[in-house]
Amino acid sequence: MFNKNKRAKKFSDLLIPGIILIIIGIVFAFQGIRDYSKLNGDLLNLNTASEKDLDADKYVEIDVDYAFYSFCENVETTNYVFKRTTDQYYLISALKDNEYYIGLNIAESKKSELEALSDYTWSQSGADPGTLHYIGKLCKSDSEIMGYMKNYIYDMYEAAYDITLTSTEKATLDSYMLPYYIKIMTKEGCRTSIIIGLIAFGLGILLIILGIIRHKNTVYGPDIQSEPYTGAYGNPTTPDMNTGMNSGYADPNAQEPTTPFSDSNTSEAATSGLDPDTFDGDGTSSFKLKD
Numbered sequence: 695m696f697n698k699n700k701r702a703k704k705f706s707d708l709l710i711p712g713i714i715l716i717i718i719g720i721v722f723a724f725q726g727i728r729d730y731s732k733l734n735g736d737l738l739n740l741n742t743a744s745e746k747d748l749d750a751d752k753y754v755e756i757d758v759d760y761a762f763y764s765f766c767e768n769v770e771t772t773n774y775v776f777k778r779t780t781d782q783y784y785l786i787s788a789l790k791d792n793e794y795y796i797g798l799n800i801a802e803s804k805k806s807e808l809e810a811l812s813d814y815t816w817s818q819s820g821a822d823p824g825t826l827h828y829i830g831k832l833c834k835s836d837s838e839i840m841g842y843m844k845n846y847i848y849d850m851y852e853a854a855y856d857i858t859l860t861s862t863e864k865a866t867l868d869s870y871m872l873p874y875y876i877k878i879m880t881k882e883g884c885r886t887s888i889i890i891g892l893i894a895f896g897l898g899i900l901l902i903i904l905g906i907i908r909h910k911n912t913v914y915g916p917d918i919q920s921e922p923y924t925g926a927y928g929n930p931t932t933p934d935m936n937t938g939m940n941s942g943y944a945d946p947n948a949q950e951p952t953t954p955f956s957d958s959n960t961s962e963a964a965t966s967g968l969d970p971d972t973f974d975g976d977g978t979s980s981f982k983l984k985d
Contacts, residue, residue, distance in 0.1 A: 708905030715898030723891025765846035797875030
């Protein structure tokens with residue numbers, strides 16, 4: 695019987711990682727191709743659209759003229775110690791006449807233009823960065839993001855006008871807050887996703903091919919089950935060292951039986967109870983019991 699478990703393990707060492715890489719490659723490539731195709735198609739213009747035109751997962755474009763800094767951020771924590779900000783949610787105005795507020799999700803590394811526009815909007819800088827154009831996908835805001843946006847807008851109005859908002863005023867402001875945010879996307883990012891997907895897919899195929907080749911070329915010996923050595927006395931298949939049966943070793947203490955006619959030495963004859971003097975030189979004997 696051949697060791698099939700070892701053979702299967704050798705094959706699975708490459709098969710499983712190969713399948714995982716293929717799945718990852720398909721996901722990355724599919725998302726990249728889909729997003730790239732959508733971004734090159736008809737985009738919903740959030741500068742002219744109405745509130746009823748909005749829906750999650752729509753691909754959109756917008757020209758940003760006013761920005762109001764970031765109202766929340768995503769922080770990545772490693773081992774409960776190291777923290778890294780990955781992306782920001784900026785508050786911007788949108789739709790016709792810029793009457794509504796919406797979030798704009800952008801990577802931390804690409805926030806400099808929005809930060810400069812926010813400074814200009816709040817007269818913190820005289821440098822006008824100009825209108826910023828973005829494309830991306832419209833995403834539904836969860837309760838946490840909406841909570842941050844509401845509190846930020848309340849504080850912004852109270853600080854700007856030195857007032858305390860009433861519940862009625864807060865409700866009015868709520869009606870101008872869109873329950874969406876724009877996830878910024880780029881065509882370059884889509885192409886990168888496609889390339890990563892194709893590389894992962896190719897590596898997965900290669901691993902599977904190598905696994906099949908190894909599986910076919912590997913020669914396995916019989917699966918011999920070894921038995922533990924229990925000692926000379928506990929294993930019936932082990933020669934008994936006390937006998938000469940299997941090993942050819944004779945016990946020096948063992949005595950073979952003698953008869954009156956055995957060709958023995960004197961001591962053996964004496965032991966048997968015969969008098970050695972009863973034997974004549976010609977080999978004949980007369981029996982005589984020892985005194």
